Amino acid sequence: MKTYGWTIGLCLFSAVVIVTFLTYSAFDRLPQYALVTAEGDDSAAARMELMGVTTVSGRYEVLALTTRGSVYDSEKSAYQKMIAEARPWIDYMPDIRKLQNDYRQFMRGKGDYRGLFQDDEWLVYVKTSRTKAAEKGIVVTFHVDMLDKTGKKKNRFDTTITLPSEPSLPYSFQNVDVMDVQRVGRELHVMTMQHDTCIVFVLDPDSGTLLRAHALDFAAFGDGSAIPVQIIGETRRSYPSEYVVIRLEEWPAITEGVTASNPEREYLAAYHYATGEIRPIEGMDRDRSEDTNSIYQMEDGTFSLINYNAHQAEFRSVRLDRGEVQSLVVQSQQFGAESIRSVKWNEGKLYLLLQGNETSAVILEAPGGKLLYRGVVKAEGSAEEAKRRLEKLQIYDLEIHA
Amino acid sequence: MIELIDVRKRYRLRQVLKGVSFTVRKGQITCLIGVNGSGKSTILKAIMRLVPIQEGQILIDGKGRSGADLYEKVAFIPDRLTMPPGMKLSDAIRFMQDYHRRWNEARSRELMAFFRLDASERIGNLSKGMAAKFNLVLGLAQETDYVLMDEPFAGIDMFSREQISKVFTSDLMEGRGVLLTTHEIGEMEPLLDRALFLRDGVIVRDIDCERLRDEMGKSVIDVMREVYAP
Amino acid sequence: MKKITGWQAFVRLLNFEIRRFRWMLVGLMAITAVIQIGSLVTTLLTKLESRRQDRLSWNHGAQQDTEPQWTPFSFVDLVEQELLMEFTWPILIGVAVIGIYIFFIWYREWFGKDTFIYRLLMLPQPRFHIYMAKGCAIVLFTFSLVAFQIVLIPLEQWLFHIILPEEMRLPSDFSAAVRVHPVWEMLLPEAADQFVFSYGVGIISVMVAFTAILLERSFRGIGIVYGIVYAAVCAAAMLLPVGVLEMQNPDAWLYPGEILAVELTACAVVALVSLGFGYWLLNRKITV
Numbered sequence: 001m002k003t004y005g006w007t008i009g010l011c012l013f014s015a016v017v018i019v020t021f022l023t024y025s026a027f028d029r030l031p032q033y034a035l036v037t038a039e040g041d042d043s044a045a046a047r048m049e050l051m052g053v054t055t056v057s058g059r060y061e062v063l064a065l066t067t068r069g070s071v072y073d074s075e076k077s078a079y080q081k082m083i084a085e086a087r088p089w090i091d092y093m094p095d096i097r098k099l100q101n102d103y104r105q106f107m108r109g110k111g112d113y114r115g116l117f118q119d120d121e122w123l124v125y126v127k128t129s130r131t132k133a134a135e136k137g138i139v140v141t142f143h144v145d146m147l148d149k150t151g152k153k154k155n156r157f158d159t160t161i162t163l164p165s166e167p168s169l170p171y172s173f174q175n176v177d178v179m180d181v182q183r184v185g186r187e188l189h190v191m192t193m194q195h196d197t198c199i200v201f202v203l204d205p206d207s208g209t210l211l212r213a214h215a216l217d218f219a220a221f222g223d224g225s226a227i228p229v230q231i232i233g234e235t236r237r238s239y240p241s242e243y244v245v246i247r248l249e250e251w252p253a254i255t256e257g258v259t260a261s262n263p264e265r266e267y268l269a270a271y272h273y274a275t276g277e278i279r280p281i282e283g284m285d286r287d288r289s290e291d292t293n294s295i296y297q298m299e300d301g302t303f304s305l306i307n308y309n310a311h312q313a314e315f316r317s318v319r320l321d322r323g324e325v326q327s328l329v330v331q332s333q334q335f336g337a338e339s340i341r342s343v344k345w346n347e348g349k350l351y352l353l354l355q356g357n358e359t360s361a362v363i364l365e366a367p368g369g370k371l372l373y374r375g376v377v378k379a380e381g382s383a384e385e386a387k388r389r390l391e392k393l394q395i396y397d398l399e400i401h402a
Numbered sequence: 403m404i405e406l407i408d409v410r411k412r413y414r415l416r417q418v419l420k421g422v423s424f425t426v427r428k429g430q431i432t433c434l435i436g437v438n439g440s441g442k443s444t445i446l447k448a449i450m451r452l453v454p455i456q457e458g459q460i461l462i463d464g465k466g467r468s469g470a471d472l473y474e475k476v477a478f479i480p481d482r483l484t485m486p487p488g489m490k491l492s493d494a495i496r497f498m499q500d501y502h503r504r505w506n507e508a509r510s511r512e513l514m515a516f517f518r519l520d521a522s523e524r525i526g527n528l529s530k531g532m533a534a535k536f537n538l539v540l541g542l543a544q545e546t547d548y549v550l551m552d553e554p555f556a557g558i559d560m561f562s563r564e565q566i567s568k569v570f571t572s573d574l575m576e577g578r579g580v581l582l583t584t585h586e587i588g589e590m591e592p593l594l595d596r597a598l599f600l601r602d603g604v605i606v607r608d609i610d611c612e613r614l615r616d617e618m619g620k621s622v623i624d625v626m627r628e629v630y631a632p
Numbered sequence: 633m634k635k636i637t638g639w640q641a642f643v644r645l646l647n648f649e650i651r652r653f654r655w656m657l658v659g660l661m662a663i664t665a666v667i668q669i670g671s672l673v674t675t676l677l678t679k680l681e682s683r684r685q686d687r688l689s690w691n692h693g694a695q696q697d698t699e700p701q702w703t704p705f706s707f708v709d710l711v712e713q714e715l716l717m718e719f720t721w722p723i724l725i726g727v728a729v730i731g732i733y734i735f736f737i738w739y740r741e742w743f744g745k746d747t748f749i750y751r752l753l754m755l756p757q758p759r760f761h762i763y764m765a766k767g768c769a770i771v772l773f774t775f776s777l778v779a780f781q782i783v784l785i786p787l788e789q790w791l792f793h794i795i796l797p798e799e800m801r802l803p804s805d806f807s808a809a810v811r812v813h814p815v816w817e818m819l820l821p822e823a824a825d826q827f828v829f830s831y832g833v834g835i836i837s838v839m840v841a842f843t844a845i846l847l848e849r850s851f852r853g854i855g856i857v858y859g860i861v862y863a864a865v866c867a868a869a870m871l872l873p874v875g876v877l878e879m880q881n882p883d884a885w886l887y888p889g890e891i892l893a894v895e896l897t898a899c900a901v902v903a904l905v906s907l908g909f910g911y912w913l914l915n916r917k918i919t920v
Contacts, residue, residue, distance in 0.1 A: 006654050007647045010776045017779035018827075025822035028807050057808030058708050074811065078826035079892075086879040086888035100887070111882025414853075452753055452920045454850075473756035484750040500644050501755045503636055 030056050031389050032380040033063070033070040035361060040373035042067055044363050047402075048351060050377065052395035065377060065395070094402035095236040099123070106147050106154070116238040117181040117188070123147040123238075124205070126181050126190050130174070137162050140176045142190065146205050157208030161201070163194065179231040180244045182273045187211065189273045191244055196227040198246060200276075216278060218248055221267045226250040228269075232296050232303070235346075243270045243320040245281065245303050247296065262288070270303070270320045283325040284316055297345055304366075306350075310339040315350055315366045326367040335362050335374065346400040353398045359390075361398060403427050404449060404476070404548055404579060409458030411444055418444055420603030421458070428547060428579040431570065431593055435583075435622070436600035437630060442583040443481065445600075446550045449581075450478045462548075474504055479541035481553040483533045487526030491519060491536060495543075502544055509574075510543035517565060531562035538566060542574050549575075551582035555589070563589065587622055597622050599629045641757040645765035650772065653733065657773055660729055661780045664722035671718035672788055675710065676795045683800070706804035707792040708812045720815050726777050730770065734838055737766050738845045742920075749920055759914040763842060763907075770838050774831075778819060785809055785816070833870070836899055839906035840866040846910050850917035862909075866902045873898050 031054070035045060050065040062073040073081075090097050093113065100107045103123060110116065115126040125145045130138050139162050146155040163176065176199070180191040188203040198216040203209070218226050226248035234241040249263035266288075268281035286294035287307040295306045304317040316327040330352065332340045337354035344351045350366035353359075363373040379389035404426040411419040418441040426432050436442045447453045449460055451467060460467060462475055485494045491514075499505045514521060517535040528536060534554065541549060555563050563586070569575070570593045584590055591611070599607040607629055614620050683702055711719060741749035752762050786806055793801065810816050821827045844859035851858055873895040878884040886894065 003651075004643075004647050007643070007650045007772075010650060010657075010772050014772065014775035014779045017782050018775060021779075021782045021820065022822075022824045022827060025807065026824065028805075028822075030807075057804035058706055058712075058802070059808050059811060074822075077823045078821070078829055082879070083888045083892055086891075087882055089882075104887075108887075109883055109885045111884070113882075447920060450754060451915075452750060452918075454917050454919065470756045470758070473754050478750075478754060480750055482745055482747065482750075484747055486748050487744065497648070497751075501636065501641055501757065503756065 030061060030063075030070075030072050030075060033065050033389070033393060034378055034380075035065055035067045035375040036378045037067065038360070038374045038376050040363070040371060042373075044349075044373040045361065045375055047400050048361060048363070049399045049401055050353065050359075050361060050395045051397045051399060052393055054389070054393045056392075067375065091402055092399055093237070095238045097402045099238060103147065106145065110145070112178065113237040114233065115178040115181055117183060117240065118149075118238045119183060119240050121149055122183060122205075123149055124181060124183070124188060126178050126188070126203075128176050128178055128192070130176060137164050138174055138176070139163075142201065142203060142210070144188070144203060144205065144208070155205065155208075157205075159203060159208060159210045161210055161213065163199075180233040180241075182241060182244070184274050191231060191233075191271070193228065193231065196229070198228050198231070198271075200271075200273075214276070216246070216269075216271060218246075218267075218269060218278070220278075221248055221269065221280065222250045222265055226265070226267055230296075232298050235297050235299050239300075241298065242274060242301060243272055243298070243303075245270050245296070245298055245320075268303075272320075279323075281318060281320075284318060287314075293343075295343070295345070299345075299347065304345055306343050306345055308340055308343045313340050313343045313350070313352060315343075315345065317367050328364070328367045328369045330364065330369070332356070335360065341395070342397045344398060344400055351398055351400060353395065355395070359393070359395045403461075403463060404581065405459070405461040405464075406445070406449070407459040407461070409445070409448060409455050409460060411441070411448060411453065411455045413444075418603060419448070419455070422600070422603070422605055423458075424598050424605050424608060426548065426579045426581045429577055430595040431575065431580040431582070432596040432598060433582055433584065433587070433590060433594045433622075434598050434600060435587065435626060440600050441603060442600060443552050446478065446480075446552050446581065446583065449550060450476065452478075473502070475546055476548040476550060477541045477544045477546040479537050479549065479551045479554060481556055483525060483528070483537050485525050485540075487524065489525050490521065491523055491525065492521040494525060494536075494540065495521070498540055498543070504545040506543050506545050509545075510539055513539040513543060513574075531558050534558050535562065535566065538569060542569065546578070548579040548581070551580065551584075553583055553585070555584055555586045567593070587626065591622050594622065597625070599625065601629055636757070638757060638761065641755070642761045642765060645755075645757075645761050646768050646772075649737070649765050649769035653737075653769065653773060656729065656733075657776060660722075660726045660777060663725060664777075664780065665784060667722045668715075668719050668784060668788060669791065671715055672710075672791060673795065675714055676792065679800075680796070702800055704800050704802045706802035706808075707789045708804040708808045709802070710792070711809065712812045716813065719813055723781065723815050723819065730774055730777070733773070734770055734841050735845060737770065738842070738849070742849070747920060753914075753918065753920065759918075760911050763846075763910050763914060767835075767838055767842060771835055774834070781816070782820060833899065836870070836903045836906070839903055839910070843906040843910040843913070846913040846918065850913050850919055852919070866906065869898050869902050870895075 035048070035050060037045070045067050048066065052065060053060055053062050055061070063070045090100070096113055099116070099118065106123060110125045112127060117124045123146070127143050128140055129143065130140045132138060139160060141158050141160045143158050144156065147153070148155070174195065176192050176194045178190055179193050182189045186204070186206065188205055190201045190203060192199050192201060199213055200216065201213045202211045204211050216228070218228065228246045229249045230247040232245040232247065246269045248267040248269060250265040250267070252260045252264045266285065268284055270279050270281050271277070272279070281303065284303065284305045286296070286305055292307050292309045297304050301320050302317050303320055304315065307314045311332050312329060314327060314329045316325055318325045328350070332338060332354055335354055336356065337360060338356035339354070340352055341355050342353040345366060348366060349372065350364045352362045352364070354362060359377040361375050362371065364371055377390070377393070377395065379386040379393070381389060407423050409419055409422045410417070422445060434442050434445060444453060448455050451472065462472060465471070489497070495510055499507060517539065519532060519536055519539070525533070538554065541551070554566055558566070567589065594611045597609045597611055598605050599609070607625060609622065609625060611622060614622065614625065741747065741752060753759060789804070789806070789809060807822060810820050810822065821830055840863055844863045847859040847862055848855035873891060877886055877891045877894065879888050879891050884891070
């Protein structure tokens with residue numbers, strides 16, 4: 001036995017120490033925080049996550065905080081870090097996550113979610129590729145993957161068109177990007193951007209051919225020089241929508257060789273896929289001052305705008321089919337807070353992250369304004385410990401999970 | 403019986419063994435004779451699976467060689483001691499005892515006493531003669547059916563050689579098949595039962611030594627001159 | 633005639649390998665302890681002395697009006713700001729020695745005139761026990777050094793606490809200390825799955841190295857080329873899945889879980905092929 005002393009000793013020493021270390025690490029928890037309900041129903045905040053950072057023993061620790069407690073990045077398992085968060089944006093896109101679960105094979109390699117469309121019958125993915133044409137121009141190919149959900153039949157076709165190139169731009173800048181895909185009857189309408197032109201391509205999925213294409217004409221906006229710069233589609237990218245919203249910018253002319261740093265005016269246009277009609281959206285201008293953040297979104301045919309700064313958040317929405325703007329203005333003070341840190345809108349609710357003596361989160365019906373939830377960030381421990389821990393915590397954003 | 407059947411071995415581009423066939427029987431002392439570099443050591447190592455062969459078969463008592471069986475049946479005493487220099491002789495003996503079922507502890511003590519070896523000495527401090535003797539202890543204390551020896555007398559002084567020769571006539575070799583290589587043919591000839599002459603990668607003569615002496619009046623050295631004369 | 637089971641023979645071989653390296657292991661642990669504790673104690677005593685000097689010169693009419701204040705600091709602060717290199721060097725030495733020994737554990741059997749490999753290859757047990765004993769020995773040495781480092785950290789924290797007076801120190805815990813040092817964080821992953829994965833890859837690397845060594849020992853001159861090519865192919869097989877398949881790319885054909893499965897499969901294949909190939913080389917091709 002004496003001669004085996006080293007082997008036995010080293011085995012025991014290593015095993016005991018390493019197992020103890022891993023066990024200790026598994027149970028050693030960083031200080032816990034949670035969002036504690038002050039008003040309303042817990043379940044309203046079930047998908048809300050507050051992102052923040054705290055210091056523990058002089059080290060910065062990133063964490064996410066919910067009504068169920070806090071989760072630190074450093075406490076996550078390797079699997080969570082590598083896999084669950086390899087494509088973290090999926091966590092915030094419930095429709096994409098569901099598609100990946102329900103149609104796993106179809107969804108392989110389909111990473112540009114702007115090209116997705118689904119309804120009860122169809123699941124479609126459109127992407128483009130381009131090559132140089134023999135003469136001046138670019139050859140654009142639409143690659144369409146379709147799944148008939150009812151019969152589980154798959155179809156795939158490519159259709160090609162030659163477009164004139166923009167002479168002032170190098171070839172590498174002349175992309176034709178898919179911005180939105182919608183269905184009208186048995187046609188697929190693909191909204192694309194080529195440099196500063198919006199072109200809608202209409203495809204027939206039954207024959208796999210291009211039926212027609214037209215560039216959107218924004219001559220009626222401003223002095224006719226407004227160019228499209230942003231396409232705002234349905235937030236849940238794959239969902240059907242009758243409309244798409246285009247934000248246009250009008251830039252002043254170049255004087256003495258100097259380009260302006262900001263556009264002169266902005267416009268919003270709603271494009272109706274079925275009729276091809278382009279209608280201006282009034283009363284939804286964003287606040288372009290430096291201290292204000294603006295977010296445009298569209299959900300279920302409702303186009304919304306949030307303008308918020310440190311003290312006030314203004315929410316406006318308009319039903320694109322009815323055209324009536326509703327608005328809601330909230331101040332940080334009405335919830336006893338000093339400032340508004342972040343605002344999100346999701347599925348008809350407005351989420352606000354507020355800071356003051358306490359960090360809190362509020363959920364309101366929007367545009368109605370009814371308070372659905374108010375929660376306050378608390379820390380575990382005795383009153384003194386909790387106070388110290390809260391002083392070290394900084395919450396900087398909130399997210400809505402899938 | 404150890405049987406080699408058409409064994410071929412190549413070192414890189416050089417064909418060293420070109421179809422060697424012979425047998426080693428229990429109860430006989432067989433000497434493998436050849437000039438330097440003819441492949442004698444290679445044959446012994448090939449039997450012990452210390453070098454691979456490209457073609458041919460090597461059978462021990464009619465069966466192919468599998469690891470455990472081979473090393474329980476055949477002991478190999480190479481031309482060097484093959485134990486770490488920092489090891490004591492007693493540790494080396496314990497090492498052999500730990501792994502070889504057929505290690506005979508009493509016999510190892512007898513041999514140590516016979517050769518007057520000090521078990522507390524370190525391998526690296528042994529003289530050439532003492533190392534050769536200890537090498538024999540490690541090989542002969544195993545109760546194997548066959549013993550292979552590679553140059554047991556190489557570089558050894560006369561008195562050590564005499565001591566080692568006594569082992570060959572002792573009951574330690576009784577009933578065992580011995581295959582050895584040596585250049586000291588003169589000294590070993592009286593003890594040999596068979597001689598195998600290796601030339602150009604094959605066995606060219608397989609001689610019964612007693613018949614050679616009695617019937618033909620020749621010695622093994624005479625045959626060597628015939629076989630290897632330039 | 634006593635019976636020696638395969639398991640007994642393996643344990644004896646493992647024990648043999650452990651005993652051959654034991655003093656080197658003790659030496660590495662001693663170097664680690666001496667350098668880390670030595671530098672910690674020296675730094676703390678220097679700071680104490682510095683503070684004493686400041687107080688002395690203030691007491692004897694230095695220009696400040698108020699008593700000099702020292703900003704308290706934690707063990708974590710000290711390691712991060714002043715002792716990173718001193719705590720890293722012994723670890724690097726240990727890694728280098730183990731790295732060299734992965735090769736030396738084989739090549740030493742061929743060195744010198746008394747080539748021990750004869751004896752090992754002629755043991756009446758499966759030759760693969762030699763491979764496994766050497767591999768397990770390397771793994772055990774590595775884990776022993778890791779365990780020793782784990783034990784040193786709280787000891788160093790305790791020394792910090794007993795040397796510095798309370799007003800000069802701030803608390804810090806074990807996990808924070810591990811995370812502050814980038815090499816500790818790498819060697820001591822706190823998530824069990826990361827620990828298994830990191831050291832699993834390390835163990836597979838040892839298997840690959842062993843098989844490459846056996847290739848060289850079996851084919852000698854050209855064997856070096858075979859060994860290098862083999863190691864390169866295995867490294868590529870293990871690195872390519874996560875490198876090429878693009879875990880973060882939304883357009884990637886495979887989902888992240890599938891990429892991980894491919895990676896784990898690649899690692900398992902490399903491990904099994906290395907073991908199988910090593911087994912075959914030891915039994916059929918090895919040359920003394």
